[in-house]
Each structure stands twice: as C-alpha cells, then as structure tokens.
Amino acid sequence: xxxxxxxxETQASLSRVRVFRSSTFRRxxxxxxLVWAICGGALFMLxxxxxxxxxxxxxxxxxxxxxxxxxEIAHQDPLDSEAEISExxxxxxxxxxxxxxxxxxxxxxxxYIEGLFQALxxxxxxxxxxxxxxxxxxxxxxxxxxxxERDLRGLEGLPIADYAELMFEEIPRKYHxxxxxxxxxxxxxxxxVGLARNLTGPDMARVLGQARGDLSELLEEEDFCFxxxxxxxxxxxxxxxxxxxxxxxxxxxxHFRTTTPEAFEDDWEIxxxxxxxxxLRLGDGSLLRCGPSFDHAGxxxxxxxxxxxxxxxxxxxVSLILSFLLARITVRFLVDLSRASASLQxxxxxxxxxxxxxxxxxxxxxxxxxxxxxxxxxSVSTLTQVTDNIAHDLRTPLTRLQGQLDLLxxxxxxxxxxxxxxxxxxxxxLATFNALLRIAQVESAQxxxxxxxxxxxxxxxxMVELYAPVFAEQGLSFDFRLPEGPVRFFGDSNLWMQxxxxxxxxxxxxxxxxxxxxxxxxxxxxGTLFELRDTxxxxxxxxxxxVFQRFYRLQKHRRERGTGLGLTLVAAIxxxxxxxIELANDGGLVVHIRFPKFx
Amino acid sequence: xxxxxIEDDSDVSSYVSNGLREAGHTVDTCGDGKMALVQAAxxxxxxxxxxxxxxxxxxxxxxxxxxxxxxxxxxxxxxxxGDVDRRVExxxxxxxxxxxxxxxxxxxxxxxxxxxxxxxAQETVTTQLQVADLSLDLLGREVRRAGRKIELQPREFQLLxxxxxxAGQVVTRTMLLEKVWDYHFDPQTNxxxxxxxxxxxxxxxxxxxxxxHTVRGAGYVLRDPGLRDSGVSExx
Numbered sequence: 001x002x003x004x005x006x007x008x009e010t011q012a013s014l015s016r017v018r019v020f021r022s023s024t025f026r027r028x029x030x031x032x033x034l035v036w037a038i039c040g041g042a043l044f045m046l047x048x049x050x051x052x053x054x055x056x057x058x059x060x061x062x063x064x065x066x067x068x069x070x071x072e073i074a075h076q077d078p079l080d081s082e083a084e085i086s087e088x089x090x091x092x093x094x095x096x097x098x099x100x101x102x103x104x105x106x107x108x109x110x111x112y113i114e115g116l117f118q119a120l121x122x123x124x125x126x127x128x129x130x131x132x133x134x135x136x137x138x139x140x141x142x143x144x145x146x147x148x149e150r151d152l153r154g155l156e157g158l159p160i161a162d163y164a165e166l167m168f169e170e171i172p173r174k175y176h177x178x179x180x181x182x183x184x185x186x187x188x189x190x191x192x193v194g195l196a197r198n199l200t201g202p203d204m205a206r207v208l209g210q211a212r213g214d215l216s217e218l219l220e221e222e223d224f225c226f227x228x229x230x231x232x233x234x235x236x237x238x239x240x241x242x243x244x245x246x247x248x249x250x251x252x253x254x255h256f257r258t259t260t261p262e263a264f265e266d267d268w269e270i271x272x273x274x275x276x277x278x279x280l281r282l283g284d285g286s287l288l289r290c291g292p293s294f295d296h297a298g299x300x301x302x303x304x305x306x307x308x309x310x311x312x313x314x315x316x317x318v319s320l321i322l323s324f325l326l327a328r329i330t331v332r333f334l335v336d337l338s339r340a341s342a343s344l345q346x347x348x349x350x351x352x353x354x355x356x357x358x359x360x361x362x363x364x365x366x367x368x369x370x371x372x373x374x375x376x377x378x379s380v381s382t383l384t385q386v387t388d389n390i391a392h393d394l395r396t397p398l399t400r401l402q403g404q405l406d407l408l409x410x411x412x413x414x415x416x417x418x419x420x421x422x423x424x425x426x427x428x429x430l431a432t433f434n435a436l437l438r439i440a441q442v443e444s445a446q447x448x449x450x451x452x453x454x455x456x457x458x459x460x461x462x463m464v465e466l467y468a469p470v471f472a473e474q475g476l477s478f479d480f481r482l483p484e485g486p487v488r489f490f491g492d493s494n495l496w497m498q499x500x501x502x503x504x505x506x507x508x509x510x511x512x513x514x515x516x517x518x519x520x521x522x523x524x525x526x527g528t529l530f531e532l533r534d535t536x537x538x539x540x541x542x543x544x545x546x547v548f549q550r551f552y553r554l555q556k557h558r559r560e561r562g563t564g565l566g567l568t569l570v571a572a573i574x575x576x577x578x579x580x581i582e583l584a585n586d587g588g589l590v591v592h593i594r595f596p597k598f599x
Numbered sequence: 600x601x602x603x604x605i606e607d608d609s610d611v612s613s614y615v616s617n618g619l620r621e622a623g624h625t626v627d628t629c630g631d632g633k634m635a636l637v638q639a640a641x642x643x644x645x646x647x648x649x650x651x652x653x654x655x656x657x658x659x660x661x662x663x664x665x666x667x668x669x670x671x672x673x674x675x676x677x678x679x680x681g682d683v684d685r686r687v688e689x690x691x692x693x694x695x696x697x698x699x700x701x702x703x704x705x706x707x708x709x710x711x712x713x714x715x716x717x718x719x720a721q722e723t724v725t726t727q728l729q730v731a732d733l734s735l736d737l738l739g740r741e742v743r744r745a746g747r748k749i750e751l752q753p754r755e756f757q758l759l760x761x762x763x764x765x766a767g768q769v770v771t772r773t774m775l776l777e778k779v780w781d782y783h784f785d786p787q788t789n790x791x792x793x794x795x796x797x798x799x800x801x802x803x804x805x806x807x808x809x810x811x812h813t814v815r816g817a818g819y820v821l822r823d824p825g826l827r828d829s830g831v832s833e834x835x
Contacts, residue, residue: 420815430701430702430703431785434701435785449684450684466780466782466794469790470788470793473793494782495784497782501784501785501787502787504788505786505787509788562787563787
C-alpha cells in the first residue's frame, strides 16, 4: 500500500488570499518587478542607442547626397534654358545680383539698386525688339523688380507687376549687353558663394513651393524631407507632416520622428517615419532643414518604443501572475507542512502530506518527510508493541516472584532453598531487563555513534575461542572456517560479540548431544557471508517469521530457560549494521548473515 | 574496608549499604554531589562507589576533581548510562570500574573488593603469585602446584593469574569476561563456567585441597580453604 493511499489527512484547498498574503509572494513579486524595472531601463537606453546606431550610418551615407543636392541647387545655371523663364530661373537669377562681399550692407544695396534703376529708366526706349529679346528683358526686369521689391514698392507705391511692365518697355536695347555682362560677372561670383548665404527664408519658400516639379527632379530623391522656418521660427514650408524633433542626436543632425505616420493626402508630403536633416542657416536668419528619410529603418526603430511600452505595461501584470503561481507552490507546501506538524503534535502519527507527484523539488521533499513520518509511525507502534510485550513478559516472572515470596512468608523454614530460587528469578528478570534495554538502544540507532573499523575475523575468532570448550563439554563437534586475512567492517565490535554469542548459545541449547555445529566466514566480491549451521531441530516454517520478535519462544521450547530476546537482539544488531540475516532449515538450523563490502 | 557510597536514590542506597555492612564493611552514604565531594576529599576511604547522576555535582565531576587534587582512592561508577562512550568517559575521568544498573549486589560486592585489593597490590611489584602450594611465575610463565609443573594454555594462564591476584575475594563471571577476555557482552550460556571447570581440572584435580571455589549466586573465588577470609563461600 502506498503512503499516499494510507494518508488520512485530507488537505483543504489553498485560498488565494492566503497566497497573496504570504511573504513568498511578496518577495517573488518584488523580485520580478525589480527585474522588469531593470529591463525597462535597459530598453530605454537601447532605444536611444539603437536609433543612433541605425540612423547615423544612414545619415552619413546620405550626407554625401545632401551635399550633392545642395551643390546642385547652388550650381543651377539659370541661363541654360532660354525658352522659358521658370520660377527656378527667377529664383536663381535673383541670386546673381547679390554679392555678399559688397552687398551685405543694406544701404549700399539700396543705392545700388536705385542707381541701376535710374540708369535703366533714364535711357529706356521702346524700339522694336525681337521675340527672344523681349523675354530676356522681361526676365531682367522681373529680376530687378524682385530684387528691389522691398525698396521699390516703398518708393513708388506701385505693385510690382505694373512696374515690371513699365520697365519692360523702357529698357533700351543698347543696355542689354551691359546688363548681360553684369549678369555674367555675377554668375561667376555667385558660383563661389553658394546658396545658403544669399537666400532669404520667404524667398526660398516661395521658390521651393513653386518649383516643386523641377525641384523634385533636381533632387532626384523620392524620400527627402525638409523644413523651412523663417527668421522668427515660423514654419514657411515643410513636408514633414506631424512630427517632433527628438533629442537623440547631439550632432549636426536633427532627428525628426513623425508622430502620425499615416499616408498624407498630398503626395508631396512624405509619410516619413524617421528623418535625419542637416540644418542650414540662411542669410536672413531663416532655417532650412533638409535630409533623407528612413522608412524601413524607421519601422524597426518605431517598434522599440512600442515594445517597450507594451512590455512595461504588461510586465506588471505578468509579474503578478507568475509570482502568484510560484508562491502558490511554495505556500501550499508550507501550509501542508504546518498542518501535518500540528496534527502530529496533536498525537496523530498517521498524518501524511499529500504529494504533488511531479517529481520536482517539493515532491521529493514531501516524499522524504512522509518517509520520516512513516518511520516515526513505525517507532510509535513498535513502542506500543514493546511496552505491551514488556508488560506481559515481565509481569509473569514478577508474579512468580511474588508467589515465591508469599510462600516464603508462610513457610519461613524453607527459607534456605527458597531464597536461592527467588534470587535466580530476580537475576533472570535483570537479564531480561538488560536485554530489553540493549535492544531498545540498538533499535534507536544510537549505537551507531560508537562505530569503528573492526575486523570480523578477529571477532569471530575470539568467540570461537571462548565457546570451543563449551561445545566440547556438551559433546558437540565444532568446526570452523575463517579467512586468512582480516575482513574489515564498520561497526561496533561489542554488539557483534553479543550477536555471535546469542547465536552460539542457541546452537548449544538446541543441538542435541553428538551433533555438529559448523561456523564459517567467507569473503567474496559481493561481501562476506557468515554461516552457522547446527544439526538441531531447526525452526518450523510457520514460526520462521516470528522468531525475531521479542519474547517469542517456539511452541515446544516454552519452558526453556532464556529471555526469548536473543534473536531479537541479533536481528536488531544486523539491521543496525545493514547486514541482513536469514534463517533456513537444512539438516538443522542455518543462519546466514551477509556483510556488505566495506568501503 | 571503608566504603563511601554516593547515591541519591534512598532505597538503592539503603539496600546497598546494608548489604555491604553485612559483608563486614563500613559504609558512609551521601545523596548530594557537592557535600559528597567535600566528604570524600576530607575523609579517608578505601573505595568510592559513585552514582553518575546526582543532584548538585554529577559523579563524573566529583571524581575528576578528586583526581585533580591528588586523591587516588579507587572509584567504582554506578549508573544507568551504559553505552561505550559513557564507560570511556568514566574511565577517562579517573574511574577504575563501571557497573551498570540494574546490577546484582554480588557483582557490586565482588568488584568493590577487587578494587580494594588492586590498590594494595599496586604498591608492590610482584613476579610471583602464591596461594597455598600453588605458585605462578609471571616472568617465566610457569605454574606449579606442590612442586609439579602444570601446563596451561595462554587463556587459562590469564584466568588463573586473575584469580590469584584477587585471591580470597569473589570474582563474578562478568568480571572475568571483562578483565580476562576484555569482552563486554552478556552471554546466555555460562561459558565462563566451562573455562573455570577446565582450569580446575588442571589445577585442583588430584590435590587434596581444591583452591578454586564456586560462590553460588556470585561467581568464583580462589582461596586456601584452610584460611578464613572475607566473604562466605562453600567449597565447590
């Protein structure tokens, strides 16, 4: 029958509240939360460094492209196309008339424009022009107009278009060349200057806005993002949609992350996830930001904060659940243990703990504890049995003693003979008592403390030497066979002497005269075998099991002298040392004790 | 013999002391450890019988203290604590013998007397033991009775030596087993009797006066029956 079936304790269910209130749960939960906090922190750091790690190389790569782009814009030749005057041309043309080294000074610029204007107005003529000429003039006029817009408007109060028309008719042909030369000069100088310094924000915005088509060709990039802010920071033009600059980079790059990455209506605006833009400060304080966008990389990078948030959010919940589950196993075990202890203290030795049965750590621990409880149970019932036996088997001689003393009282004249009988009885009782004590001692395994390395051959030899004369006197032949060298064993030599003595006493007692007793000790690979054979009557099969019990006497030997404890002690000694004993009938009684290999 | 019995159980104390007095000895008793130590140190005794478990100071401590102060009175421990470790403890503390309760009174008497005898014997170095016409030469390992040499096996020699050293006093079977064989177990059969019997065959047979006597309920004694000595005995 398995221990589990025998368990009488029914385990009540474990309440959730009990688990939540347990220290195990608290500690486990805190542990998890700590781990999550650390992971969360790590993820934050990761995001930052991952973004940098991913985007920077791309940005570096794009840097060249940005430079090229800006170069392109800077070096556009406005006079290449004579067929149309595009906005680009106007914009670019406007550039050639500004020379930073001379025209940074606004006063000078005003005067210059006015002078130029006067010159043109003063000598205008409306002579006939060729078709191409007409357009060129127009171009120049518009350039001038745009250039001097701020100033001219103030002066004349005329809208620019009207003024331009006026101008167109007035510029004499003969000044075209001079103007052309002038333009040419400015073109050369303009090449060195580059774009940024000469632009104003509004201008750039207007031009970019107007020159979308060409500019995009010019840019040759699909996913370029830019933002143009005026001198006071107002947004003039942007295709970034809803986005916020982030502070991940402290380099020359500004990192924009779109917050609403859905597709925009206008396909001019890109659905950029991440943009890395370089900043260019324009002449009037405006800010142009321009750079590539990273859609694919951005996908991944956008994931990180999402994962992080989801993880941190769910982490708390997961910690709670995991802690609960883990704590429950431990708490259940502890609660069961407490209950079993309480039950045991209340006197219930049959109590056992229910096993989880999963072969885990707790299962093993519970198994060990149940085994211990089983042993305790066994001890208690042995104790009960023993006290019962003792009560019975000590009462008998004591009763006899009382009878003898009573007789003595009534017949004081027979004191001489009676006293001796009484003394014999008392000595017998003492012997019984001592034997019982010794058995109890051996069974409680206390004697293990005095174990040493002993030589079995020496012990057997000593016993043989002691008993040989006795066998001789009783007319029994006594043969023995012992190994040559020592047979080492870990145990108590006194106990083995006692055991052998008891066995030899029995052989003497029960082997009829003329019989034979053989003793041998044989060593082999498996261990050492002790054998004691006699030619006595042996033990009936039905009583074989019982002979080791306390006070058990074979039916036919009830009257014999002796305590009935001899074999009990032998069995206890054998068990203590882990050397099993077997009895058999083979022409008499055969006793086998197997000593396991030493070491 | 002046005996000091240190025992806290009053029944055991009276039973033992009465027995000892009837055997012709003087007995003082004390049930408290501290007082007993003072008494043992100040008075002069031949043998101390000391119970290990005492109120006040335990028996072991009493003996250690006495030995520490130079007292060499033989000590016999009486105790219910019987395992090997305890016995060793007792000897290491300075005890000379150890008897486990419950004990037969005759055992106690025999051992106490043997201790007393031993003390006396320790003062002189002998090479020869003699009782009546039996002599044992310790150096030559020779035994003679009435001039004739007796051949003894080694164990028999040791047995006879022990009996001679304790001549006139009862030695119990347990004492023989412990002192001659150095065994500490209880045989059911009286193996000792057989060995004694064989010794008798060699020593007593053919002589008028048997020297080895059986003392019923106690043990054996080697004695010249012509002399009167302590302890009642019958020729056996």
